[in-house]
Amino acid sequence: MPDPYAPVRGLRPRLLACLVALLAVGADAQDRRGGEIRALQVGTVHPISGPPIEDGMIVMRGGDILAVASAEEIDLPPGVEVMSYPDAHAYPGLVDALSVAFGDDLVLQDASSDAGTKVVEGLDPYRKPSQELVRYGVTTIYVSNRGATTWRGMGAVLHPQVDGFAPAEGEAASAAAVNMRVHGGSDETHPLDRQKALRDLGKPFGELKSYAKAKRKHDEALEEYAKEYEEYLEFFRKKNEGAEEAAPTDESGEAEAKDEPQPAEGEGEESGEAEEPAEEKPAEEQPEEEPAEETPTDGEEPAAEAEEPAAENADDDAESAEDEAPEKPEYPTAPDPDPAKDALMEVADGNIALHVEARRLDEIRAALAMRREHEVPRMVLELADEAGALARDLADAGIPVIATGFADAGRPADSKRFSGDLPATLATAGVEVAIASGSVRGARQLPLLAAYASGRGLDEEAAVAAITLVPAKILGMSRRVGSLESGKRADILVTSGPLLRSDTVTLAVLSGGQTQFEKK
Amino acid sequence: MLRPLTLCAAAMLPAVSALPQGTGSGTVLVKAPRIQIAPDLVLEDEALLVRDGSIALVGPEIPDDAKRGVRILELDGTVTAGLVNPHTHLGLGVDLAERITAVTPDLRAADAFDPFDELLLQHAHYGVTTVGLAPLSANTFAGLAATVKVGEIGEVMSADAYLKVAMVDESLDQGRYPTSRMGTAELIRASFADARMSLDPNDAVGEGLRAVQSGATRLAIHARSHGAITRALDLCDELGVEPLLIGGGEAEESIARLATAGATVMLEALQPDDKRSVLELPGKLEAAGIPFSFMADRATAADGDDEGQSPRPGHPESLRMSAALAIRHGASRAAALASITQVPARQCGLDKRCGALRQGMDADFVVWSGDPTDLTSRLEAVYIGGIAVDLEESN
Numbered sequence: 001m002p003d004p005y006a007p008v009r010g011l012r013p014r015l016l017a018c019l020v021a022l023l024a025v026g027a028d029a030q031d032r033r034g035g036e037i038r039a040l041q042v043g044t045v046h047p048i049s050g051p052p053i054e055d056g057m058i059v060m061r062g063g064d065i066l067a068v069a070s071a072e073e074i075d076l077p078p079g080v081e082v083m084s085y086p087d088a089h090a091y092p093g094l095v096d097a098l099s100v101a102f103g104d105d106l107v108l109q110d111a112s113s114d115a116g117t118k119v120v121e122g123l124d125p126y127r128k129p130s131q132e133l134v135r136y137g138v139t140t141i142y143v144s145n146r147g148a149t150t151w152r153g154m155g156a157v158l159h160p161q162v163d164g165f166a167p168a169e170g171e172a173a174s175a176a177a178v179n180m181r182v183h184g185g186s187d188e189t190h191p192l193d194r195q196k197a198l199r200d201l202g203k204p205f206g207e208l209k210s211y212a213k214a215k216r217k218h219d220e221a222l223e224e225y226a227k228e229y230e231e232y233l234e235f236f237r238k239k240n241e242g243a244e245e246a247a248p249t250d251e252s253g254e255a256e257a258k259d260e261p262q263p264a265e266g267e268g269e270e271s272g273e274a275e276e277p278a279e280e281k282p283a284e285e286q287p288e289e290e291p292a293e294e295t296p297t298d299g300e301e302p303a304a305e306a307e308e309p310a311a312e313n314a315d316d317d318a319e320s321a322e323d324e325a326p327e328k329p330e331y332p333t334a335p336d337p338d339p340a341k342d343a344l345m346e347v348a349d350g351n352i353a354l355h356v357e358a359r360r361l362d363e364i365r366a367a368l369a370m371r372r373e374h375e376v377p378r379m380v381l382e383l384a385d386e387a388g389a390l391a392r393d394l395a396d397a398g399i400p401v402i403a404t405g406f407a408d409a410g411r412p413a414d415s416k417r418f419s420g421d422l423p424a425t426l427a428t429a430g431v432e433v434a435i436a437s438g439s440v441r442g443a444r445q446l447p448l449l450a451a452y453a454s455g456r457g458l459d460e461e462a463a464v465a466a467i468t469l470v471p472a473k474i475l476g477m478s479r480r481v482g483s484l485e486s487g488k489r490a491d492i493l494v495t496s497g498p499l500l501r502s503d504t505v506t507l508a509v510l511s512g513g514q515t516q517f518e519k520k
Numbered sequence: 521m522l523r524p525l526t527l528c529a530a531a532m533l534p535a536v537s538a539l540p541q542g543t544g545s546g547t548v549l550v551k552a553p554r555i556q557i558a559p560d561l562v563l564e565d566e567a568l569l570v571r572d573g574s575i576a577l578v579g580p581e582i583p584d585d586a587k588r589g590v591r592i593l594e595l596d597g598t599v600t601a602g603l604v605n606p607h608t609h610l611g612l613g614v615d616l617a618e619r620i621t622a623v624t625p626d627l628r629a630a631d632a633f634d635p636f637d638e639l640l641l642q643h644a645h646y647g648v649t650t651v652g653l654a655p656l657s658a659n660t661f662a663g664l665a666a667t668v669k670v671g672e673i674g675e676v677m678s679a680d681a682y683l684k685v686a687m688v689d690e691s692l693d694q695g696r697y698p699t700s701r702m703g704t705a706e707l708i709r710a711s712f713a714d715a716r717m718s719l720d721p722n723d724a725v726g727e728g729l730r731a732v733q734s735g736a737t738r739l740a741i742h743a744r745s746h747g748a749i750t751r752a753l754d755l756c757d758e759l760g761v762e763p764l765l766i767g768g769g770e771a772e773e774s775i776a777r778l779a780t781a782g783a784t785v786m787l788e789a790l791q792p793d794d795k796r797s798v799l800e801l802p803g804k805l806e807a808a809g810i811p812f813s814f815m816a817d818r819a820t821a822a823d824g825d826d827e828g829q830s831p832r833p834g835h836p837e838s839l840r841m842s843a844a845l846a847i848r849h850g851a852s853r854a855a856a857l858a859s860i861t862q863v864p865a866r867q868c869g870l871d872k873r874c875g876a877l878r879q880g881m882d883a884d885f886v887v888w889s890g891d892p893t894d895l896t897s898r899l900e901a902v903y904i905g906g907i908a909v910d911l912e913e914s915n
Contacts, residue, residue, distance in 0.1 A: 409841035412832030
């Protein structure tokens with residue numbers, strides 16, 4: 001095999017118009033807009049978002065993909081390092097939408113969580129088996145709590161690396177979705193008991209109304225408070241102006257020197273600053289009696305306090321004036337903060353998805369009923385062994401499924417729960433299906449699980465998409481990962497042959513443009 | 521009652537219903553683009569001549585005049601021998617466990633066999649055409665395993681495939697001897713010594729053990745740990761028999777000795793969640809020239825809410841999954857296919873009847889859409905004794 005790092009020169013001079021525009025700016029390998037330009041040339045590039053490209057090239061700048069095209073169509077600037085795998089295949093890094101990597105049972109089997117618990121806070125980047133994931137091409141994972149409880153908290157999207165993990169960009173790093181487990185009890189329980197257990201599933205969503213109302217009311221009260229405070233300040237400002245005219249010089253200067261809580265950098269000295277709307281952002285330095293999260297903006301109150309004593313000192317005749325002064329408005333009490341409800345409100349608003357583990361048919365039905373009743377905008381089903389029977393309903397409702405543990409191999413032969421055909425059945429009905437591991441070691445075999453699903457009727461291309469682009473979409477990450485496209489993270493898996501074949505081996509893995517594994 | 525998913529599953533195999541209903545009795549020429557007559561031998565665009573449920577002639581051996589006037593069965597895909605699961609308990613559970621007495625080499629699993637066991641047909645639906653029905657490891661000399669041809673009505677092929685001896689913790693019992701590993705070793709030694717000395721013509725136990733000593737019955741020892749494997753190899757040395765290990769999870773440490781002794785191993789089916797050392801063991805055994813097979817005898821994964829239940833029977837699909845996992849971790853395709861066909865057939869003493877598609881063997885074959893060791897390949901049809909299995913009745 002040729003040296004994969006041998007620099008490739010003299011590529012055909014034919015240029016794609018778009019690539020000229022992209023690459024012309026870089027006179028050498030170091031692009032001036034940041035990041036080294038590198039290229040990867042492989043026998044076949046499988047972008048997933050489009051058809052395979054023979055003799056393909058992936059150009060990267062820094063951690064992102066700059067261009068994906070046939071090698072013929074790309075003319076690289078001189079000095080660009082080209083990794084060359086002429087007989088290999090390149091796929092986007094794999095995405096595991098149900099992972100338990102980088103956590104121990106205390107975190108990922110936590111039965112004491114609520115919807116607001118953030119799994120990412122308990123993860124440990126130094127767990128050895130998890131650090132191996134990237135060697136198997138897994139570059140994005142969604143880690144969630146699998147504890148035996150209904151509300152499992154918020155999972156995180158991470159990029160596994162050989163030395164730990166890099167959190168995903170933005171909110172997904174700590175709160176990609178809220179996880180929920182719908183469980184009616186064991187198979188041996190009486191159907192009526194199960195029914196009872198499933199009936200009140202969506203209760204917390206119902207309770208959100210009063211919480212949301214209280215928050216809204218508080219926001220309105222803050223606005224009102226800001227207005228009243230401004231009027232209150234205005235009164236003293238006017239009075240001070242009158243006093244300055246009557247008794248100028250040193251006294252007022254002294255008063256200013258005494259102003260202890262002066263807002264930083266001269267903020268709040270002008271009356272205009274104090275008019276900042278109260279709801280803009282919560283402040284850290286606040287009167288102690290107020291709960292930290294729901295207090296008004298910086299600048300406003302300190303400024304007020306600053307001016308108040310000044311007013312008192314300014315005028316000896318103040319006493320009579322104070323009688324006329326408006327009453328100091330009272331800061332509105334915020335409702336008790338509740339991270340669980342905040343998380344559910346994010347779900348209810350459709351900002352993040354609700355991932356629901358529901359294995360049995362009755363549990364899946366209960367989840368669907370909850371979704372209808374509480375109008376949950378983005379629901380995703382996990383495990384869902386028996387979802388095949390409801391494939392149509394799921395397709396109509398636009399609910400994707402993360403299929404895990406569907407392989408019959410390893411299940412008891414006398415199992416009444418059968419799901420080997422699950423991915424195919426769902427996909428045929430039009431449901432978006434992702435294939436996930438559900439275990440740290442299992443994540444190494446994602447291509448094998450996809451191959452299995454393909455052998456049980458799922459189209460081969462759909463099977464590869466089920467471990468790349470589809471889970472990326474489900475996690476709301478498809479703008480950054482899941483396919484080989486310009487502008488996405490340079491997460492690339494280079495294999496010796498087609499991904500789903502048993503004898504295919506991993507040759508190299510890049511995550512965010514960094515080489516994480518390379519077969520010697 | 522059929523569940524809706526059943527119907528979906530059945531609907532996804534339209535090709536199957538279109539296949540001819542098998543060769544039946546008489547002579548049939550089975551043609552296919554790829555016939556894998558042995559794990560390392562593929563015939564392209566060739567044929568098998570099947571006569572009365574057996575393979576009469578293979579590929580180039582078939583003279584032109586033999587092809588004239590016979591019924592022709594055109595198959596599309598890759599044809600391999602039916603898969604062999606060398607060690608299973610089907611759904612029999614306690615019916616194959618004799619806990620009270622430790623030395624029962626005269627017990628026959630065939631006596632507990634239920635020809636209508638639902639799992640037999642299920643095996644056929646996943647391409648497995650022969651199984652070894654073994655006693656559980658509930659006592660030391662567990663008994664004789666049977667070999668069974670699967671199908672709607674199962675059929676015992678042989679009642680004394682191998683004598684199973686268990687050197688695992690499950691075979692110990694605090695209520696009877698042996699209660700410890702050293703007790704197990706002593707009991708095995710003493711039992712064979714007694715059998716040698718026994719003059720009683722009605723001593724069934726002694727007769728069973730003497731059959732092992734004379735080489736008439738194959739000995740299969742269930743041993744997982746390094747220590748148990750070492751003792752098993754010692755025992756085979758003493759008896760002068762080729763070691764056949766069941767389990768052998770920690771065989772890696774004994775590879776050199778296993779190779780020297782000419783041992784073969786029935787490995788527990790691999791799972792995607794297995795440790796890397798477990799997944800790499802088949803490749804290492806192959807490199808050392810030690811034949812291995814996979815057995816789908818018990819389920820390793822939980823089935824949702826079945827915690828606390830007794831061990832459940834393994835799924836026949838585990839065999840192909842194991843072969844694919846073995847390839848992903850270093851085994852060759854040929855060794856992987858051999859591990860679910862030829863090797864287990866030989867371990868069960870059936871190498872003249874199944875595990876390959878040679879002259880004189882049973883016409884048990886499976887049609888796959890591609891290489892069976894790629895999980896992307898679908899099972900298209902199964903023939904047992906030349907007769908097609910109705911796959912539409914599958915769950």
